[in-house]
Amino acid sequence: MPDEKSYADFKAAMEILETSLKNRPFTSKEMYRVVATQLSILLCDKDALIPRLFPDARFHLLYIKPKKEMESEKQIRKNQYKLSFSFYIPALFENERMNNKGSRLFNISKPPIKLNYWLMQPLFSKDFTIRDLIKLVRDKEGAHSDPKYPRKLKITNKIFLNEDAIHKLCINEIGRYILTQCKNIDKNYSKFKG
Numbered sequence: 601m602p603d604e605k606s607y608a609d610f611k612a613a614m615e616i617l618e619t620s621l622k623n624r625p626f627t628s629k630e631m632y633r634v635v636a637t638q639l640s641i642l643l644c645d646k647d648a649l650i651p652r653l654f655p656d657a658r659f660h661l662l663y664i665k666p667k668k669e670m671e672s673e674k675q676i677r678k679n680q681y682k683l684s685f686s687f688y689i690p691a692l693f694e695n696e697r698m699n700n701k702g703s704r705l706f707n708i709s710k711p712p713i714k715l716n717y718w719l720m721q722p723l724f725s726k727d728f729t730i731r732d733l734i735k736l737v738r739d740k741e742g743a744h745s746d747p748k749y750p751r752k753l754k755i756t757n758k759i760f761l762n763e764d765a766i767h768k769l770c771i772n773e774i775g776r777y778i779l780t781q782c783k784n785i786d787k788n789y790s791k792f793k794g
Contacts, residue, residue: 610649613638614786617779621772632768635775636737642778643719644734651715654785658712660777662705662721662730705773723770728752730774737771 617638620631642649650657712718719731736753740746749757756767 606649606653610642610653610782611786613642613649614779614782617775617782621775621779629764629768632737632771632775633742636734636771637742639734639771639775639778640738640742642782643715644731644738650782650785654789657715657781657785659715659718659781660706660708660712661710661718662723663707705770706777724752724756724766733767733770734774737767 617635620634620638640648643651719729719734721730722728723730723733732752733756736750738744740749740753753767757765759766761769
């Protein structure tokens with residue numbers, strides 16, 4: 601059973617995410633910084649809340665267009681997929697997937713995978729993962745301010761959609777997806793606990 605402080609921190613992170621993502625479809629211009637920091641607290645930090653509280657939590661694969669479709673955590677673990685391009689824009693921006701019934705970035709029709717493999721999924725290229733994006737935005741734009749961008753963020757900072765750099769939009773969409781999943785996890789935990 602989760603300790604009270606960790607569970608309170610989990611609930612607070614969900615509330616901060618929800619407030620940060622509330623305003624408009626792609627949220628206010630700079631709230632992605634807050635979103636990245638909360639995602640890190642929930643998913644990536646050394647003692648991240650979700651693996652600590654809910655070690656069996658699972659998350660869905662990205663929509664991507666690789667040569668060999670990513671369909672399992674085994675393929676991610678063994679790096680057994682080939683991306684079609686050295687850099688690609690995630691499926692978030694394909695109109696046919698934009699709907700209110702599910703994620704625009706994650707394939708909810710595929711079975712979910714363990715968190716550590718979910719974080720290892722390639723986002724913009726084979727060497728730019730979901731974990732990389734969350735940590736880079738948190739470290740360079742969210743919790744800290746560095747005078748220079750690292751190479752990976754320099755690239756994403758040059759690609760704009762809807763007047764925002766692509767990494768900002770992806771952080772917000774990851775935040776929306778994780779918020780939805782956290783609410784489901786919490787609802788199931790509350791039923792079990794009660």
